[in-house]
Every structure is written in structure tokens, then in C-alpha cells.
Amino acid sequence: MAVVMTVMLFSRNVGSENWPEPPWSPPVDPPTLVFRRVDLQRIWNWEVTSGHYPSRRSIPKQIGLTNPPQNPALPIKPRKTTPSRYRPPPNVITIDADTDTLGVGPKRVYLDIQSASPNVAYPPRPVPGSVADMDIIMDNCDFSTGKYVRDCLEILRLGGGLDNGQRTRRGKMDHWKYIYMELNNETTSVSETSEENVVQPNPIRRPIEEIVTQEDPDAGLQRKRGEEWETPLKLPPALTHTPSASLPEPCDPENPRTFHMFWTGPFTDKPYLALLSFLFTQNTGIHLEDWPADAKVCRPQFWLWINPGPAASIPNPNALTDMFRGLAESPWASPFLHPRFKDVIKFKLWNTTEQLDGIPEIKDEWRALQDSLFNSGGHVISVKHQQEEESASGNDTTTSTKKDDDDMLNRLGSKSSSEYDRLSVILSDMARFVLCHRFGGIYLDADTIFLRDWEELWGWKGAFAYRWSRLEKYNTAVLRMNKNSALGSFLFRTALKNGLDFHPMTVSRYMADAHLEGLLLRLPDALFDSAWLNTEYFQRDRPPQPYLTEFSEFFDTPAQSSAAPQALGFTGFFRGAYSYHFHNFWWKPFDPSRNFPDLGPKFIAGERIARASLEGKNVSLSSAVAETSEPAAQNPEADRAETEEEDDVDEDKRDLDWSTVLKRTFESYIRGERPNMYGEWIEW
Structure with a gap:
């Protein structure tokens, strides 16, 4: 075989243009993009201008921004003068390169958080209004650059003051300080924000004659097959970024501190422990007799959304009453109905129709997909088709007095690895985006346990999920999005054109195809999924x-x-x-x-x-x-x-x-x- 292959190789004309294509190439996912480049530019501009991009990372060149947007969530950086020999000639403009945003925001002060003697038995609460610098976290924790979870956790401990009284490291640790405070806007003078004092981007340049020959403004973008470009998004006016120190109240109305969780089936020890860990770690104020009127801390809330029946079932008109009756009779749920927790733990009834109707971007169109609403990674479970099959076989409610609880349509909760409530899992993939877009806040899967206060995560106003282990994909078991954001509008319109598929792998494709991954930061899984x-x-x-x-x-x-x-x-x-x-x-x-x-x-x-x-x-x-x-x-x-x-x-x-x-x-x-x-x- 080796001899034959060697003879065949040398008998070919290696320089020939007729060299055959390789017989196999890796499968490529079909494109999902439905927005033009100008719309993607508007999304980037809206998010950056609203203070939702507190990062010095550049905007991808594929977006094609020629005017760097001003970034109120970044401090001003002193101007660096470019030597004349590196300056472009007059007939060359900056384009076709990653674009840096221009910091015009308040200064940052990085905190050295440690327990003070003699109170070293427990770590201090995070400073109200503090912010986590995700650029520093990514530099020290990103798996793609060979960083270890073990080292990341040490930096998170030291920078967050969780090594109370047990610090064994010696030496300067300034580059491990990742928590900062933004100074009041009044401390920034007008002269400091002038263009002369701001670092200008230094992207790769090419002659203007080469640019004007491009007739297609969407060159390089891969549109979804069979779909026309979407009409321009209707975006609200950009928000005003306000540092915590400048807020009249500790809670920012544009940044509600609400944790969301979705649950289907009987209330068990799983949501029970999630709620207990919330009370054990977050600054809920239950250690105080009364929450002070002049509190400097924004008090978080936990909203537990209950889907009352099987994911494919029709809502019961008495569902809300039944839900609270069931909670009161459940030994795992009833403790959280105690008046002591009424201001921080809320039970909410989930209604799929009501929730989807509450999303302006899709409310008039989603019903066309209701028969294939359970779409996970392109695999559609047609509820209507299965119900018709059951009816034809005589297994529906008209001919049977009892439904099969093990059937996928009737399954309520996961009882084992073989009896898995897949429909509810698919529904929760969509629910997390609905809740964050409608109400703002952070969504967490019910198999999550809090391990520390999230104060500085709330302070970082960008959207985030986390990495899917070794893959450069999203896991949305933790999802932070801003209410009614441009990013949310993009995701819902894109998902609508792709079968309302919100599986994390599919969402990863949406973001990558549109070059918007920077707006939904993919945090290292060390922060939320260390094992x-x-x-x-x-x-x-x-x-x-x-x-x-x-x-x-x-x-x-x-x-x-x-x-x-x-x-x-x-x-x-x-x-x-x-x-x-x-x-x-x-x-x-x-x-x-x-x-x-x-x-x-x-x-x-x-x-x-x-x-x-x-x-x-x-x-x-x-x-x-x-x-x-x-x-x-x-x-x-x-x-x-x-x-x-x-x-x-x-x-x-x-x-x-x-x-x-x-x-x-x-x-x-x-x-x-x-x-x-x-x-x-x-x-x-």
C-alpha cells in the first residue's frame, strides 16, 4: 500500500491547477445571520453608548466601524502621540481592522479588600457599588490562553477578600486586584473628555481607492439561506451610564437586581437548596431586624418561576391559586413563604403564551411556530404531531381515563436519567432569555448553588454567560442580560428566523455569525462551574x-x-x-x-x-x-x-x-x- 501511494503521489503534476479537492471536509453549520452590517453596527453602538461594554477589548473588524464609539463605562486613557513615521498618508483612512472604543467615563479605583483585625474570622461583604473588571478576570482565567481553574480561584479569593486572615502570599498584588469603584462623574472635567486627551485607535490601514470599489456593504457576512435581510431594528434611545456613586438610590432602575430561576414539577430539595444558598450568601438583610430606609446596598431579590404542569400542557385558569396551595403544602417550599423572606423571595407563575406575548420583537409572529415550539439545537419535538398520533391510537383523554405519566408530553420533572423531562429543559432554554429581556437581571439553572455575594457582578453592566468547558461556546446556565437591550432584540429576531431555537450551541452560532460575541461575554467556567x-x-x-x-x-x-x-x-x-x-x-x-x-x-x-x-x-x-x-x-x-x-x-x-x-x-x-x-x- 505504501509503495502504491508513493508512486501515485509522484506521478501527479503537483503544480497543476486541477489538483482534486479533498474527499472530506469538516461539516459546517449553516449560517443563521439575518441582519445587515449597518444593523450590527447600530447594535454595537447602542450597547457601548449605554455603558454595557466596560471592556478595553476591541470591536471586531467585521463590524466595519470607521468612527470609534465613545464608551462611558471606560475611564479616559491619556493620549499617546504617534511618531510621524507611523502616521498614514492623507489618502489613507482607517478601516478593515478591529476598532477600539474611546473611554470617556469616570476614573476607577481598584480596591484592596481584606478583613481588618480583629474581625478576621469571616470575609467582609463586598463594597456596595463595586464592579468586577472582567478584562482582568479573563487575563487570569481564560482556558483558551492556558490558564488553570486552580489559579483563577486563588485570584478570585485574594481579590475578593475571601482569604480572610489566611493570606500566605507575599508581595505586590496590584495585578490581581479585579474589583474597582467608579468615581463620581463630577470628578471628570470637560477637558479630560476632549478628543485631544483620548487615545485614538491604531488599526491596520489600507488605501481609500481600495475601499470605494466595494459595492456590497455586507461583503463577508453569511446570510441565512432562504431568508431576506431583516428590516432595521427599532431601538430605544441609548441609556445613560451612571456610576453607583452618582445614583440617588442604591438600586439602579435600569439594572434591577433580580435572580431568576425556572422550575417544573414537584418542589424538591433542588430549588430548596438553591434558595437556602441565596439566603446564606447574598446581602438580603435578613440579619437585620428591619431593612434600613437609608441603606447603601441594593437589596437583591430571587424570583422562582413555577411552570405548573407538563411543559406542553394548556395552562389551568386556576393555576396561580393551585400553585400557592401546592407550595404551602410542600415541606420543601413552605419555609420560604414565611413572612421573614417575603421581600427577597418571590414565587411567580410561568405562562408561556403570556411571556412570549410580552416580547415586542416576536409577539405578532411567534404563534406561527407554536406547533414546533420545542426546538433544541435544530431537533424539533412536534407536540401537535405527537398528540395527533396519540389520538389516532386511542391514547388521548377522550378514550383513556389516565395519561401515561412517563410519556414525554406528560412528564413532570426528571425522576431519573432514563425518565428525563426533556420538554421542560427545552422550555427553560427559551425562558431564561425571555425573563432577562423582559425584566432584566440574572438567570440561573435550578442545579446551581450560590457560593459568594454577587455584588461586583451586578456592578458590571455588560451581558454575560459562561464557557462550555473546553469549547469556545456558551453555556447559559448562568445568563445576564439587560432589560430591553439591543442585544436582546437581536437575539429574539434572529431566533424567530431560526425556529425559536435557544439551545446554548445555537445561541453560540447566532453570536459568532453576527460578530457580537463581545457583547455577550463568555466568562471562564471557573467562576460558575469549577469542576x-x-x-x-x-x-x-x-x-x-x-x-x-x-x-x-x-x-x-x-x-x-x-x-x-x-x-x-x-x-x-x-x-x-x-x-x-x-x-x-x-x-x-x-x-x-x-x-x-x-x-x-x-x-x-x-x-x-x-x-x-x-x-x-x-x-x-x-x-x-x-x-x-x-x-x-x-x-x-x-x-x-x-x-x-x-x-x-x-x-x-x-x-x-x-x-x-x-x-x-x-x-x-x-x-x-x-x-x-x-x-x-x-x-x-
Whole structure:
């Protein structure tokens, strides 16, 4: 074979223009773009002018901006004089190169955040109004440039003051300071913002004669096949970027601090732990008797959106009443209906029709796609087609008294890896963009646990998601977008022309085809998903702590390393990361030996319901409350003792898993047995 191939190779005319094409080439995704270059320029200009691009990274040359936009989210940079020998001749203009934005914003002061003696047992809360410099984070954490998750987490710890009293590094750390404050606008003089004092971009240049010969203003852009160019977007006036120090109130109305989460099916320990971690880490004020009227902190809220039935079902007119009744009767949900949490935790009813009608960009057109609404990466699950098949086979409600709960259309929640609620997952892919575009804020998947205060992430006003492990694609398990933004308008119009497909891989194509990736920053997964690279066999030579080789090890920590959860506790779990994404596993309990809400005497009724359910008993909330004797109700300690007599520590699992340690840590804070991660005790 080798001899034959050698003879064939030398018998060819290597210089011939008839050299055959290679028999195989990698598959290329079809283009998704439906907007012209002038529209893409308008989107970039709107976002930059609105203060949604606090970055010194350049605008891609494919956008073709000839006039660099002024960037109010960047400080002014002193002018650098270009030597005359590098200046272009008069007949040459700047074009066809990456474009730098012109900083015209307030100055930045980078913070050295450390615990002050003697209060070094817990880290300090972030400074209100502080901002994370994502350029510095990308420089130190980007997997594409060979940065390790372990090193990234150390910088996040040191720069955020989470190494309280335990700093072992010595030396100057200015290049690790990634949190800054913007000074008041009044500190910037008019002369400082003049064009003479601003750094001018220095892109590659080419002669003007070469430019004017281009007749196609959209040259180089790949339009979606079979689609015409979209009509120009109707964009509102650009927003005014206002530093936190200049706001009349601590909350910016254009930047609401709302966390969104989407849930379908019975309320379980998964949203329960997400809510507990929110209370344990965020500055909700539940450590204060009353939220002060003159507070300097913008108080965050958590909106949990409940889809009341199977994703493909028609909404029940009594859905809202049924939702709150179900929450009140659920041992996992009822604690969060307590008046103490009413200002920070809100339960919202999800209605797909109502939500899509609330998006101006698609409200008049989305119904044409309602039969193929469940589109994931181009794979469409036709609900109407399946319902017609069931009707033809006699399996619909007219001929059957009971639907098959395991059928994909009727599935409500994921009970195992084989019984996965795929429709709800597809619906949540779209829901996150709907919620962020309509209301603003940050969306998180329900398999997310907060690990620190997000103050400085709120301060950074750009949009972001995070990286899909080793791939330069988006994972939208965490998604930040501004309300009614130009970027949001682009995404919904583009998705409409591509079957309303919001799968993260498809969204990655939307952004790449339009050269808008800079407007939806792809943050390193170290910030939100620190174990992901290790689970895919990357960076195992220098893993972070803990070292999880599979996501399941969060729930079933191997015996060799299962001493770490109990010995290190919460502070030893990816310290520095903002959250942890455990990637599904809805069916695995966080705490198998105590698989019930363990929140103490205030919520003992719900605990009794959950305990009875584990024993196969059916106990209602009213009967559980009635079981609480009058003396015990007047004496919570007596009720506590009555419950604890049922348990024996020797019966507990010997090696506690990471999921168990985190659950019990958050619960002990609610019980009032320990402070939160910042040393604050809950105030009832």
C-alpha cells in the first residue's frame, strides 16, 4: 500500500491547477445571520453608548466601524502621540481592522479588600457599588490562553477578600486586584473628555481607492439561506451610564437586581437548596431586624418561576391559586413563604403564551411556530404531531381515563436519567432569555448553588454567560442580560428566523455569525462551574479543591477524599467561585440519611411531613401542625428535643458527601446555630 501511494503521489503534476479537492471536509453549520452590517453596527453602538461594554477589548473588524464609539463605562486613557513615521498618508483612512472604543467615563479605583483585625474570622461583604473588571478576570482565567481553574480561584479569593486572615502570599498584588469603584462623574472635567486627551485607535490601514470599489456593504457576512435581510431594528434611545456613586438610590432602575430561576414539577430539595444558598450568601438583610430606609446596598431579590404542569400542557385558569396551595403544602417550599423572606423571595407563575406575548420583537409572529415550539439545537419535538398520533391510537383523554405519566408530553420533572423531562429543559432554554429581556437581571439553572455575594457582578453592566468547558461556546446556565437591550432584540429576531431555537450551541452560532460575541461575554467556567474541565479530563495535573472527576461525586464523594467535606466544610468548596453548577442529577438527594428539610422548630410541621413520606406514610400539613402539642408550640426547645430524640448520630452516614455538608451548613444558618459566610446571624 505504501509503495502504491508513493508512486501515485509522484506521478501527479503537483503544480497543476486541477489538483482534486479533498474527499472530506469538516461539516459546517449553516449560517443563521439575518441582519445587515449597518444593523450590527447600530447594535454595537447602542450597547457601548449605554455603558454595557466596560471592556478595553476591541470591536471586531467585521463590524466595519470607521468612527470609534465613545464608551462611558471606560475611564479616559491619556493620549499617546504617534511618531510621524507611523502616521498614514492623507489618502489613507482607517478601516478593515478591529476598532477600539474611546473611554470617556469616570476614573476607577481598584480596591484592596481584606478583613481588618480583629474581625478576621469571616470575609467582609463586598463594597456596595463595586464592579468586577472582567478584562482582568479573563487575563487570569481564560482556558483558551492556558490558564488553570486552580489559579483563577486563588485570584478570585485574594481579590475578593475571601482569604480572610489566611493570606500566605507575599508581595505586590496590584495585578490581581479585579474589583474597582467608579468615581463620581463630577470628578471628570470637560477637558479630560476632549478628543485631544483620548487615545485614538491604531488599526491596520489600507488605501481609500481600495475601499470605494466595494459595492456590497455586507461583503463577508453569511446570510441565512432562504431568508431576506431583516428590516432595521427599532431601538430605544441609548441609556445613560451612571456610576453607583452618582445614583440617588442604591438600586439602579435600569439594572434591577433580580435572580431568576425556572422550575417544573414537584418542589424538591433542588430549588430548596438553591434558595437556602441565596439566603446564606447574598446581602438580603435578613440579619437585620428591619431593612434600613437609608441603606447603601441594593437589596437583591430571587424570583422562582413555577411552570405548573407538563411543559406542553394548556395552562389551568386556576393555576396561580393551585400553585400557592401546592407550595404551602410542600415541606420543601413552605419555609420560604414565611413572612421573614417575603421581600427577597418571590414565587411567580410561568405562562408561556403570556411571556412570549410580552416580547415586542416576536409577539405578532411567534404563534406561527407554536406547533414546533420545542426546538433544541435544530431537533424539533412536534407536540401537535405527537398528540395527533396519540389520538389516532386511542391514547388521548377522550378514550383513556389516565395519561401515561412517563410519556414525554406528560412528564413532570426528571425522576431519573432514563425518565428525563426533556420538554421542560427545552422550555427553560427559551425562558431564561425571555425573563432577562423582559425584566432584566440574572438567570440561573435550578442545579446551581450560590457560593459568594454577587455584588461586583451586578456592578458590571455588560451581558454575560459562561464557557462550555473546553469549547469556545456558551453555556447559559448562568445568563445576564439587560432589560430591553439591543442585544436582546437581536437575539429574539434572529431566533424567530431560526425556529425559536435557544439551545446554548445555537445561541453560540447566532453570536459568532453576527460578530457580537463581545457583547455577550463568555466568562471562564471557573467562576460558575469549577469542576467541569476536570470531569472532561482537562487540568487534572493541577486540579482545584475539591477534585471532582465526575459530577456525581458531588453527591457520592469517593471514600479516599470524603474526609475533606467534613474537615473543610463550606470554606473548602471551590473557594473564590461565585456559584457551583452540579449538572442535573435531580433524582439524587443531597442528604440521603436526612432527606427532609431540617430547619428547626419554626418549620417542624414540614419536617414531619417529609419524614412521614420517607416512611411511606401520608401526612397532611394540617395534621402535622395538629401533632405539635400546645406546650411544645410555646416552648420551641421542647419541640426540638422531641424531634432530636428520634435521631441518633451513630445512625448517620459515616462519610458525609459534599452535597450533604453544604445542605446542612445552610440549614444550620436558618436554625440560628451559626452565622452566614460573612459572619452575620439571622434575625427572626
